[in-house]
Amino acid sequence: MLSKFKFIFLLFVGIFVRYVLLQYSYLLNYFDFINLRNPYNSWRNFKEGIILHEYGIDPYDGDMFHENPIDLKLFSLLNRWIPNGIPYIFIVIQIITSLIIYQNGKLMINFQKNFNLKWVYTSNIPLNLMILYLYNPVNILDCALLNSSVFQHLIVCTILNFCLKGNLLVSSIVLSVLFLHSYNAMILVIPSSLILYYHSCHDNPFKKWIDLAHSPSAISNDDDNDKNVNKYSNIMNIIIVFTTLTFLFFACLLLLCFYLSPHPSWKFLDNCFIQKFFITDYTPNLGISWYTFAESFPHFQTFFLWMFRIPCFIYFIPLSIKYGSIDPIFLFYMFLILIVIFEPYPALGDMFFLLSFFPLWYKQLFPFMRQPLLYGCMFLASITISPIIWYLWIYADTANANFYYGMSILYTLSQILFLSDLIYAYNLRRFVLVLQIDDLDAINKGEKPIQLPKKDDIQFKFPFF
Template structure:
């Protein structure tokens, strides 16, 4: 035995606490290494499955999944994106007609991919999905570190590991189907989760840029600037013990500048008609193609003179929750952001199953709320019935001609009601847990709100 080993052994014998701490550190390092290996295996397996299906079954992807109205909408359709790229390459503005309604960011990206074989496009979609899963895993680790002291007295928690969070996102059938359909909503999802991770990590400027990009890609993620601003304020509040309204205002001003700069850049390159073909098109829900949302059937049936009023009502319903939800859950802006993602998924003008997949991917971050949920069985069944019945009723309506639009819209209503039920249940669970934290004596009591 060397002299150094003998000295370390003697020191450990003299101070057993030091030996215990060293052993715990070694065990922690081994656990972290094992978790990283599990996360890597999950990412590789999920990516390989997607790439194999995209390469081995190109017909399934190009002729079936990419045409499903549950997966592809006028503002996320890969086929429309390809048409827009084709027009752009031939020096024709894709925004002049009524076909292309997606962000210039996607147009620029896919113009670069157009000259490469299709395999590279497949790799990009698979890589984006893997990056979303990795960012969700990082979010889980960051949230676990920040919530160690925010517990109910005597609570024993099972923390959802980063690899488990990535697994539940990557192997969600809705996520897989969205990627295989090559819906461009995945790029918006990457910007959203990147903004939330940057915000919770204290990287406010990066969070603002990602939110601005997400807003240009899909419009509705602009509401996430409210929880992003609160994240910036929370970090300063912890240092100064007070809310800094100036910090919130500064964050909002930076976001306005970033979105305005992107708008001016795109207007200079593509002309102002891009704004009418993207933002205005989404707000007016100008294309009433059936989807899994609430807009299309309602505005097909309503009289023309009432349409402007109800467009304002429907859009305000989707956008007006940003401030009240963010302020009510101001002590946990990440939860507020998750709630807003769910609200967007249910109430936007052109939703798809991909929107629900992101919301479900964020839910494992809040595993501590699982025991407080009261209607999880109901909401899960509503969502499964909505997802399962939509293709069946579409087949009856469009392909067999034995049904009508009411069939498909009924499945849509069940689907949206399932999301709203889950949102109410999740919000109630969060409020009840906050009550248990601040007033532990109420844990065994039933709370009745009059």
């Protein structure tokens, strides 16, 4: 068991590192950190909006400020009361996030044990999740740069925490707050509803399907079919209720933003949502949309706009159908990766935040992955070479936008390959479970390679494939 002293010591070191870095944060002004900052999480833009608001100027008249009026009002008050204490609020937020991640690790392990998928966990998994987030250099730099994405990470962890506890009302409220920062987060309604549905039942609502996967020859009678229909009708009911509550609270938040905005108006919608949706800011970043819209002809931009917007809201449908009744936690994680991939203004801290949760599936899925070295090297190459190319392009004038865009493509491609390989490894592991191979533990430990039977040896139909 983890001693309280060791746990407190890890938190103290994390706080100390961030405190020291904030004391020398002026040195960070000599670097652009283009991979970590974007127009929608930059503290420079946020601070400019706060100053304009304090001088009675509407920050939504321009196109530099993109935070919602609730955040603007909150930080305006904080800037008035504790002007020198705002940086330390970011430290507190990250410490709270790490504590919630630690608690989420315990809840997720208990949640997935009920699904009889033979996950192998050790007692230090929650601690590993917390350490990966707390001591990740990119997350530490996010705190030092005062990026607003720190608050989005806290909101995501809070949503998952209340869903795992079965609190439908608070989960819908927190998810509606996330909508104010990312409209792509709307796809999280499905996995959140499925997690909540599990807690609304005394037994595992998906036990029938899991048992069928392990015993494909089992034939259900009419009573079982009726019960199954009732269960899935209950799933649809809770999805409808949760979605309705979430969008209702979101509408209330929009009304609150209307009344809190300078000279109450709806102009904040253009800065917070419309400009982000139509990608009007061509500031270079790790995404692939800025260059496409900057270089394409105007009559092609509508086509590219929907090519970048539609996939995120299409992929979630088949993924929800296939994995929703098997592992809602894994579905939630896949949707978070989808949101990061299709985010028009991505930041490096978002992907590193998601990688903090990977140890939950590392021991089970890594042996089944095909090419982790390939996209791992692609990911590292893109995040290390892109700042060099940025310097050569902007300051040395020996490169151009094509070089930097090449690194952006490499970064996005590595994320896509990681997600596809993650899904492949999950499916292959379930394939092994369905065949009831006895060497699963040896495969997880890397002691034995995967040897699947021939197609002719399979005598039954798989219910999930």
